[in-house]
Amino acid sequence: MRINKGFQAWDHPYLFQAMEQAYSALDADQKCRVINLGIGDPDLPTPAPIRDAIAREHKSRYHGYPTSQGRLDLREALANHYAERFGVNADPDQFYIGPGAKTDLFDLNAVFAESGDSVIILDPAYPVYRDAAGYRQQRIHFLRGTFENYYQPEFDPDAIEGKIALIYLCYPNNPTGVTAERSYIRTMIDTALRFQCLIVMDIAYADFVPGNHPSSAFSIFELPGGEDVGIEVGSFSKPFSMTGDRLSWVLIKNPAVRKYWHRYRSNRDSGASNYDQAGGLAALTDPAVKPIVQSNFEIYGRRANILTNGLKMLGFPMTGLLNTPYAWFKTPFPNSVDAARTILSETGIILTPGSGFGPSGEGFLRATIFQPESRLVQAIDRLQKFNFPTK
Numbered sequence: 001m002r003i004n005k006g007f008q009a010w011d012h013p014y015l016f017q018a019m020e021q022a023y024s025a026l027d028a029d030q031k032c033r034v035i036n037l038g039i040g041d042p043d044l045p046t047p048a049p050i051r052d053a054i055a056r057e058h059k060s061r062y063h064g065y066p067t068s069q070g071r072l073d074l075r076e077a078l079a080n081h082y083a084e085r086f087g088v089n090a091d092p093d094q095f096y097i098g099p100g101a102k103t104d105l106f107d108l109n110a111v112f113a114e115s116g117d118s119v120i121i122l123d124p125a126y127p128v129y130r131d132a133a134g135y136r137q138q139r140i141h142f143l144r145g146t147f148e149n150y151y152q153p154e155f156d157p158d159a160i161e162g163k164i165a166l167i168y169l170c171y172p173n174n175p176t177g178v179t180a181e182r183s184y185i186r187t188m189i190d191t192a193l194r195f196q197c198l199i200v201m202d203i204a205y206a207d208f209v210p211g212n213h214p215s216s217a218f219s220i221f222e223l224p225g226g227e228d229v230g231i232e233v234g235s236f237s238k239p240f241s242m243t244g245d246r247l248s249w250v251l252i253k254n255p256a257v258r259k260y261w262h263r264y265r266s267n268r269d270s271g272a273s274n275y276d277q278a279g280g281l282a283a284l285t286d287p288a289v290k291p292i293v294q295s296n297f298e299i300y301g302r303r304a305n306i307l308t309n310g311l312k313m314l315g316f317p318m319t320g321l322l323n324t325p326y327a328w329f330k331t332p333f334p335n336s337v338d339a340a341r342t343i344l345s346e347t348g349i350i351l352t353p354g355s356g357f358g359p360s361g362e363g364f365l366r367a368t369i370f371q372p373e374s375r376l377v378q379a380i381d382r383l384q385k386f387n388f389p390t391k
């Protein structure tokens with residue numbers, strides 16, 4: 001048997017496995033009282049008009065292959081969404097409907113970087129960028145985010161060895177919840193133009209707004225130069241509770257770049273399922289969806305307040321919960337896996353260890369709002385009774 005070398009080196013367990021092991025070590029009584037704040041899956045149901053559209057499509061249509069680029073009506077709806085939401089003019093032909101942003105983010109690396117190239121990766125961030133680069137034996141350069149640089153770390157591209165192929169950015173960010181300043185992204189665009197590399201901009205949370213406040217999320221294509229170097233990845237998963245449907249998009253405006261993604265997508269898979277795409281179309285165009293999403297965001301906003309106030313009362317420095325479902329906070333535990341394991345066994349609360357999101361996540365924990373208000377109140381109460389180590 002032969003195993004791909006990059007895959008062999010990729011031997012760290014996926015983020016949630018460490019916590020799954022700690023959970024299985026609990027006895028039955030302990031398991032009963034667990035409150036899971038580790039989960040990144042919206043608990044409020046997919047809006048009914050989206051589910052109805054998926055069911056209608058399933059019943060009424062011959063179950064043939066979808067097109068690899070995605071349905072034209074959905075791409076048109078996305079073009080309208082970009083015009084209304086970001087003031088960005090995009091042609092439907094510049095969109096590629098994908099089977100989930102996770103897959104798109106992983107696969108973009110296969111097309112736009114080679115083994116040995118340097119890949120610049122925001123840290124902490126969604127682990128898939130790092131895994132995609134590690135798998136292909138590329139040099140990973142983390143942009144080390146801190147409270148002090150407000151998770152918008154600068155870097156000196158002249159100091160990077162080897163060819164810079166890709167810069168992976170994610171704002172609003174998982175896990176920190178921070179949205180970037182436009183000037184920061186502009187600097188990254190200038191660097192990408194100078195080094196002739198591309199920026200993969202993950203905006204999976206751009207439309208997730210607990211509390212319905214005005215969102216400061218934006219598209220890379222709002223900025224000068226963005227259309228030359230930007231590859232934007234978006235997802236239906238979080239704002240529309242569609243994680244199980246696997247539906248995303250990639251927007252590429254530069255035709256020379258798009259040509260290669262087109263080639264990849266037409267060979268790599270046969271597109272996102274037609275049912276899911278019907279659901280995505282309803283999400284963007286059925287007027288009955290918006291009020292449901294807004295009402296979900298009201299609920300998420302109340303939960304975010306409970307978590308924010310509770311963590312502040314505990315005195316933990318934190319970010320997040322404005323444009324993402326995540327609170328990101330620092331406890332006196334130096335090691336985040338130890339912290340999450342101890343808190344789980346002592347309080348029954350599952351949190352995600354920050355180190356799973358990259359080296360700059362060490363010492364931090366992530367909590368989500370995908371539990372009812374009463375459970376969040378209970379969780380805060382338990383954390384307040386728990387004896388955290390003193391520094």
Ligand SMILES: Cc1ncc(COP(=O)(O)O)c(C=O)c1O
Nearest residue numbers: 100101102126174204235237248
């Ligand atoms: C930043 C970020 N990007 C992408 C994804 C994956 O989205 P999808 O469900 O479309 O694969 C996630 C999922 O948690 C995420 O946090």
